[in-house]
Amino acid sequence: MRRHLGVALLLLLLTAVESNSMSPPGKPVLLGCRSPEKETFTCWWEPGSDGGLPTTHRLYYETERLEGVYECPDYLSAGRNSCFFNKSHTSIWVYYYLTVVAFNSLGNATSDTLKIDVMEIMKPNVPENVTMLVQGKEDTPNIQIRWEHPYNMDTKSGWVTVKYELRVKQEGSNKWKSYTSGTETHFTLYSVSPGVVHMVQVRCRLDHGYWSEWTNTTFVKVPNNFQNGRPFWILVSCLSAIPFIATMCILVMTRKHVKQYVLPPVPGPKIRGVDFQLLKSGRSEDVINAMIINQNFPLMVGWKDQMEEYLIVTENDNGPLPDPSNSQKRKKSLIMPSGFRLDSEIQYKGSTPIQNDWQTAEETKNETDNFVEPSQLPTKEQQCPSINFVNPEATERSLSNHENASKPFTNSGYVDIQKHEESIQEVDVKQVDYSRVKEVNGDNILILEKKNHHSSGSTDVQTQEDISDDYSRVKKVDSDNMVFLQKQNVSVDTSCREKGDHYTDCSLQKPRNLHVTGPHKVGVCTGLIDSGYVETMPAPL
Amino acid sequence: MAQRKTNGSKLFMMVLYMVAACSAIPISDLLDRASQRSDTLHSLSTTLTQDLDSHFPPMGRVITPRPSMCHTSSLHTPIDKEQALQVSEADLLSLVRSLLQAWRDPLVILSTSANTLPHPAQNSISTKVQELLEHTKSLGDGLDILSGKFGPAAQSISSLPYRGGNDISQDRISRLTNFHFLMSCFRRDSHKIDSFLKVLRCRAAKLQPEMC
Numbered sequence: 050m051r052r053h054l055g056v057a058l059l060l061l062l063l064t065a066v067e068s069n070s071m072s073p074p075g076k077p078v079l080l081g082c083r084s085p086e087k088e089t090f091t092c093w094w095e096p097g098s099d100g101g102l103p104t105t106h107r108l109y110y111e112t113e114r115l116e117g118v119y120e121c122p123d124y125l126s127a128g129r130n131s132c133f134f135n136k137s138h139t140s141i142w143v144y145y146y147l148t149v150v151a152f153n154s155l156g157n158a159t160s161d162t163l164k165i166d167v168m169e170i171m172k173p174n175v176p177e178n179v180t181m182l183v184q185g186k187e188d189t190p191n192i193q194i195r196w197e198h199p200y201n202m203d204t205k206s207g208w209v210t211v212k213y214e215l216r217v218k219q220e221g222s223n224k225w226k227s228y229t230s231g232t233e234t235h236f237t238l239y240s241v242s243p244g245v246v247h248m249v250q251v252r253c254r255l256d257h258g259y260w261s262e263w264t265n266t267t268f269v270k271v272p273n274n275f276q277n278g279r280p281f282w283i284l285v286s287c288l289s290a291i292p293f294i295a296t297m298c299i300l301v302m303t304r305k306h307v308k309q310y311v312l313p314p315v316p317g318p319k320i321r322g323v324d325f326q327l328l329k330s331g332r333s334e335d336v337i338n339a340m341i342i343n344q345n346f347p348l349m350v351g352w353k354d355q356m357e358e359y360l361i362v363t364e365n366d367n368g369p370l371p372d373p374s375n376s377q378k379r380k381k382s383l384i385m386p387s388g389f390r391l392d393s394e395i396q397y398k399g400s401t402p403i404q405n406d407w408q409t410a411e412e413t414k415n416e417t418d419n420f421v422e423p424s425q426l427p428t429k430e431q432q433c434p435s436i437n438f439v440n441p442e443a444t445e446r447s448l449s450n451h452e453n454a455s456k457p458f459t460n461s462g463y464v465d466i467q468k469h470e471e472s473i474q475e476v477d478v479k480q481v482d483y484s485r486v487k488e489v490n491g492d493n494i495l496i497l498e499k500k501n502h503h504s505s506g507s508t509d510v511q512t513q514e515d516i517s518d519d520y521s522r523v524k525k526v527d528s529d530n531m532v533f534l535q536k537q538n539v540s541v542d543t544s545c546r547e548k549g550d551h552y553t554d555c556s557l558q559k560p561r562n563l564h565v566t567g568p569h570k571v572g573v574c575t576g577l578i579d580s581g582y583v584e585t586m587p588a589p590l
Numbered sequence: 591m592a593q594r595k596t597n598g599s600k601l602f603m604m605v606l607y608m609v610a611a612c613s614a615i616p617i618s619d620l621l622d623r624a625s626q627r628s629d630t631l632h633s634l635s636t637t638l639t640q641d642l643d644s645h646f647p648p649m650g651r652v653i654t655p656r657p658s659m660c661h662t663s664s665l666h667t668p669i670d671k672e673q674a675l676q677v678s679e680a681d682l683l684s685l686v687r688s689l690l691q692a693w694r695d696p697l698v699i700l701s702t703s704a705n706t707l708p709h710p711a712q713n714s715i716s717t718k719v720q721e722l723l724e725h726t727k728s729l730g731d732g733l734d735i736l737s738g739k740f741g742p743a744a745q746s747i748s749s750l751p752y753r754g755g756n757d758i759s760q761d762r763i764s765r766l767t768n769f770h771f772l773m774s775c776f777r778r779d780s781h782k783i784d785s786f787l788k789v790l791r792c793r794a795a796k797l798q799p800e801m802c
Contacts, residue, residue: 088671113659114669140669142778168781207792207802208671208785210629232800256781257629257636 072100073156079163091127104153141167171258174199181269192238220246244273618795625787632784635777660775680743690730692750
């Protein structure tokens with residue numbers, strides 16, 4: 050008896066313990082719904098805890114069109130925990146309000162309401178039968194991809210509009226390339242690499258709804274023989290490059306000729322008498338010299354034509370003792386232009402009527418560096434050198450040095466035969482070239498006073514020798530047309546020569562009427578000429 | 591002489607008719623153009639509602655147990671494929687035109703309220719609403735011309751006045767809610783328009799299966 054009671058108590062206790070773990074079901078959760086073709090739809094839910102008891106779930110729905118609550122028409126077709134709405138139960142553009150209730154012996158639980166419209170839950174099945182075919186010519190392979198519409202899809206009535214999308218990947222690459230195909234169920238792929246496996250996937254969607262899942266990958270390998278074309282093109286390009294390179298080489302080697310042909314040199318301006326190269330080289334002296342030499346000085350010609358007589362001039366003194374350094378600078382002497390006259394135009398007092406005549410000659414002389422010029426006066430170059438002054442130069446030994454004493458323009462009475470700038474340095478030695486006019490005889494005869502000139506020492510002899518042969522100093526003027534020339538010490542300038550019939554022979558180098566004083570030489574006699582010029586010709590060198 | 595005249599006039603009429611027939615655009619082509627435009631319209635409205643939902647949970651779905659009816663709900667349209675395939679072309683066209691007509695005014699209201707919508711994506715929403723307005727108008731005008739080829743039944747348009755007033759309320763929350771509600775109504779109606787026109791297109795192009 051007690052044993053039975055104990056067992057009963059134990060059983061009761063066990064039952065009590067067991068019944069404490071049971072509970073009403075947990076609240077289920079509606080996961081969502083989906084319509085694959087716009088004609089049916091399916092909904093799924095997640096059941097909650099079952100509370101240890103067998104629980105059942107029921108789905109109830111309401112629509113905004115129909116009154117009343119309806120239960121799911123099909124719990125089986127779509128699998129566990131699902132509800133399938135077939136065509137007759139499916140309405141589009143109508144809201145459905147769905148709830149799921151879980152039941153067990155202890156109670157029930159209701160899920161949250163889900164509001165759906167078929168329009169919003171469209172997601173089609175995957176496309177079917179994706180095939181790939183390699184086609185094309187030798188050099189241009191392509192892949193034709195074909196597929197079919199998803200299962201159960203109505204494409205004949207226009208009720209649904211299916212749009213497809215595919216993506217392609219080459220073996221070994223990680224990136225998919227997407228293409229849209231529109232509503233067509235085929236696509237041709239042109240960006241194909243030969244010898245590589247290509248993979249394709251396709252998906253679709255309805256009416257701007259959700260995209261379907263991708264199909265399984267389809268593979269195809271593009272064969273390698275599509276590469277045959279390439280060596281051919283390499284060969285062609287190489288062959289065509291060779292003549293091109295050859296042409297370029299020829300052009301480069303003969304580029305000068307080509308340049309001459311294509312771009313002939315433009316002739317530049319030419320000025321007669323001017324050498325452009327000389328100008329470019331930038332030595333103005335040479336340029337100016339060239340210009341001068343090329344020019345015709347009409348003045349000189351004119352004067353020359355008018356020259357008729359020469360005045361022979363002598364001097365007693367030592368010749369001017371120019372600075373030896375200067376003498377080297379001086380170039381060959383030049384016969385004075387014939388514009389010199391000692392006619393009635395000569396004046397003693399420094400008036401300068403003839404200056405104008407001589408100035409042009411002066412200027413030309415200055416430029417050529419060949420003239421002996423009087424530079425005693427401040428405007429040195431403006432002064433006319435009186436008459437044929439000698440350029441005492443070492444190289445011109447043939448010329449007898451003489452000094453023309455007839456310089457009517459100096460105020461002080463000096464006759465100046467110094468050269469241009471260089472003579473400035475010899476201002477102190479200006480006495481060298483001067484002779485004082487002692488007496489004037491007649492209209493055009495000057496008697497010079499002999500002077501002692503001092504020069505720098507040892508150069509005396511040389512400088513005396515430097516005095517040109519062309520000139521002689523006037524020692525004395527005898528009458529209207531006789532002038533006594535003074536012969537030089539060192540150089541027996543007997544080489545003076547007659548010029549024309551106006552000269553007396555210079556070889557008459559006998560001192561006549563000369564009083565030789567010291568180192569002075571006997572001047573060379575010359576005849577007189579009408580115009581008053583004295584000139585001895587240089588000895589033939 | 592008279593016979594020659596009648597013969598000549600017959601010939602002339604025939605030539606004229608042929609010319610007119612040849613130069614006329616086929617209906618399938620016109621419907622194709624219309625359905626392309628409606629496709630754009632529906633795509634725009636879908637994107638718009640997605641933009642709206644992106645920042646706000648679908649409160650319209652959960653909060654309102656019984657949604658207020660769209661102002662076009664009174665129009666009886668086919669609600670599944672069988673019904674849609676049974677409606678005549680003229681009736682389908684009439685339905686489409688009625689819907690388009692019903693949305694002219696509310697879209698204007700939506701457009702003005704979109705300018706001051708308290709939403710993060712207000713700018714893109716505003717531009718999209720503008721586009722919607724233009725597409726609706728042009729589609730409606732085109733279908734008005736097209737309906738002439740479908741007979742008298744296509745000419746009748748049901749009047750579906752919008753009674754929501756000129757402004758969609760003042761406070762922020764209700765403005766957003768109303769805007770969302772109106773947009774969802776429009777999205778549904780644009781889908782209807784698109785589906786009906788595509789059915790019409792497929793029916794008109796019997797010799798061209800790619801149109802379906």
